[in-house]
Amino acid sequence: MDRIPILKLGNALLVTIQVDMHDRLATALQEDLTEKIVSARARGVLIDISALEIVDSFIGRMLDHIAAISRMLDAETVVVGMRPAVAITLVELGLSLSGVKTALNVERGMELIKRRLDETEVADGDDDE
Amino acid sequence: MATTTSDRMEVRSSDDVVRVRQQVRARAVEVGLSLVDQTKIVTAASELARNMLDYGGGGVTTIEVVSDGMRRGLRLVFEDTGPGIADIELALKDGFTSGSGLGLGLGGAKRLCNEFSIDSKPGEGTRIVCARWK
Numbered sequence: 001m002d003r004i005p006i007l008k009l010g011n012a013l014l015v016t017i018q019v020d021m022h023d024r025l026a027t028a029l030q031e032d033l034t035e036k037i038v039s040a041r042a043r044g045v046l047i048d049i050s051a052l053e054i055v056d057s058f059i060g061r062m063l064d065h066i067a068a069i070s071r072m073l074d075a076e077t078v079v080v081g082m083r084p085a086v087a088i089t090l091v092e093l094g095l096s097l098s099g100v101k102t103a104l105n106v107e108r109g110m111e112l113i114k115r116r117l118d119e120t121e122v123a124d125g126d127d128d129e
Numbered sequence: 130m131a132t133t134t135s136d137r138m139e140v141r142s143s144d145d146v147v148r149v150r151q152q153v154r155a156r157a158v159e160v161g162l163s164l165v166d167q168t169k170i171v172t173a174a175s176e177l178a179r180n181m182l183d184y185g186g187g188g189v190t191t192i193e194v195v196s197d198g199m200r201r202g203l204r205l206v207f208e209d210t211g212p213g214i215a216d217i218e219l220a221l222k223d224g225f226t227s228g229s230g231l232g233l234g235l236g237g238a239k240r241l242c243n244e245f246s247i248d249s250k251p252g253e254g255t256r257i258v259c260a261r262w263k
Contacts, residue, residue: 020150022143053154054168056175057234085168093172093237094223 004029006036012044012113013037013075014106018051026062033066037073044113045070048106050081060095067100076116077101078109132204133194140207141187146178149190153205156192160201161263170203170261173241176234177207177257185209185255195260202243202262210254217247 002025007014013036015029033045047063049055055063067077078101082090090097103109136156138149153174157167174190181188188209195204214220221236239245242259249255 020147022147024143054150054172054175056172056179057237058175058179083168085165088165089168089172089241092169092240093176094240095237 003032006032008036008040008042009046009110011042011117012046012110013040013042014046014048016048016051021059021062023058026058030062030066030069034069034073037070037075042075043117044110045075045077046106046109046113047077047079048081049079049086050083050105052083052086055082055086055090055095057093057095060090060097063097064099076113078103078112080104080106080109130195130197133196135194136192138190138192139187140178140182140190143179143182145187146175146182149178149192150175153192153203156194157203157261160194160203162203162261166261166263169241170205170259173238173259173261174205176238176241177205177259180234180238181207181209181211181255181257185211188254197262200262202260204258204260207257207259208254213251213253213255214247214249215251217249221247 004015004017004025015033036042037045047066063079070077080103082102101112103112136152138152140146140149150171154167154171157170162170178190186209188207191206193204195202221239223236238259243262244260246258247255
C-alpha cells in the first residue's frame with residue numbers, strides 16, 4: 001500500500017501531500033504521523049498541500065483531525081501552500097478549517113513553528129530539553 | 130439543452146470517487162471553465178460522489194458536457210438506489226449529518242453549483258443534478 005513520506009525538518013515534520021487522497025491513505029498518514037511525532041519528538045507538523053487541486057470536506061476533516069491529534073501530542077500543525085482557487089472553494093463550501101493554522105509556504109510555516117517554540121521555551125525555561 | 134458527451138461512471142469505492150474527480154476535471158478543462166470554476170465543480174463532484182457512497186450505498190455518476198445556445202457547461206448527475214433523503218430541506222442545512230461527516234456535503238455542494246436539484250424518495254433512492262456554466 002502507498003504511504004505518504006514524512007520528513008524530519010529540524011524540530012518539525014514535513015508531509016507533502018501529492019496524490020489524490022483516499023480513506024486508507026488518510027488513515028495510514030494519521031497513524032504514521034502520530035508515531036513519528038513521538039519518536040522524533042517533533043514539536044511541529046507542516047502539511048504541504050500545494051500539489052492538491054482540490055480540498056473537499058473529507059480532506060478538510062483529515063487536516064482538522066491531524067491538527068487535533070498533534071496538539072494532544074504537543075505539536076503544532078501548520079497547513080501550507082494552499083492554492084488560491086482551493087481557498088475560494090473551501091470558504092464557499094463552508095469549511096474554514098478553524099482548527100488548523102495556515103501559512104503561505106513551507107518557509108513561513110517553519111517560522112510559525114519556531115516562534116511558537118521560542119515562546120514555550122521562555123515560558124518553561126527550567127525544562128531540560 | 131444539448132448534450133455533447135456523456136461519461137457514465139460507477140461509484141462503489143473511495144477509489145471511484147477519485148476517478149470521478151479526475152474525469153470531471155478533464156471535462157471541465159475541455160469545456161473551458163476557469164480555474165476557480167473547475168475547482169468548484171470538482172470539489173462539488175467529490176462531495177456528492179462521496180455522499181452517494183457513504184449514504185446511498187454507492188451509485189452512478191454521469192458527467193455531461195452540455196450546451197444551451199452559446200453557453201457551454203458541465204452537468205453532473207448522481208443517482209443511487211439507497212435509502213433516500215427524508216427531509217431534503219434539512220439535509221441541505223449546514224451542520225446536518227446522519228453520519229460522521231461535518232454535515233457540509235449537500236449544502237456546500239449546492240453553493241458550488243450554478244444549478245442544483247435533488248429528487249429523492251425514501252426507500253427508493255436519490256438523484257442529484259449539479260451544473261456549472263462557463
